[in-house]
Amino acid sequence: MVTCVDRKEKYRSVLSNGNVSIECDNPKAYGGAGHEFGPHDFIEAGYAACLNAGTRKICERENISYEEIKITVALDYHDDEKMYIRHKIEIKGVSKEVEADIAAREFQNCLVKKNLSKELIFEPLED
Template structure:
């Protein structure tokens, strides 16, 4: 569970898992200070991080000589009613073309990608204490 609470600086929000903490903020043109991640950047980070992790785990489990993964994610909401995540993956290591293809296929198994691809519903729980 992530808990969020507003901070004194307008539009800044602290989020915490109980173990780790971060700050979310709006850009100055939206009334924030730009001193933290924007909410949509957190979605991009979740997808990119999970993709990197799943590729790394797959490589380790299959003895593939992967030395690094880079993932860039951009959220595109320019078309009404459509949300697109544009992902670019860079793989490092002495990899064959077949291994690269296997790793890119493994990326599709990312649990965050599966979550974002599923039908979403939002349940309002009222005030939390």
């Protein structure tokens, strides 16, 4: 569970999961100063973190050495009917064939992707 508490500055807030906290701000286009992560950045971050961890688990399980795993996620929510969440998985230090194979498998298995692909129901949290 995450809580979000406002800051004095316009549209700034702090998010906490009870263990760590991170500052949040609206992008300039939406009235904020844009100095911190914005609300949509957290959707991208959750998906990127899941893809990164899953890719690392595949490499670990199969004893595949790599130099770096870099995940890029871009959210496009400007269509009134659809939201596009695009990703790129890069594994430095392996062949393009190995990278493509691992990326395809992780895309199929990513738990955050599976959860975001379900029907979403928004409702108040009961006390």
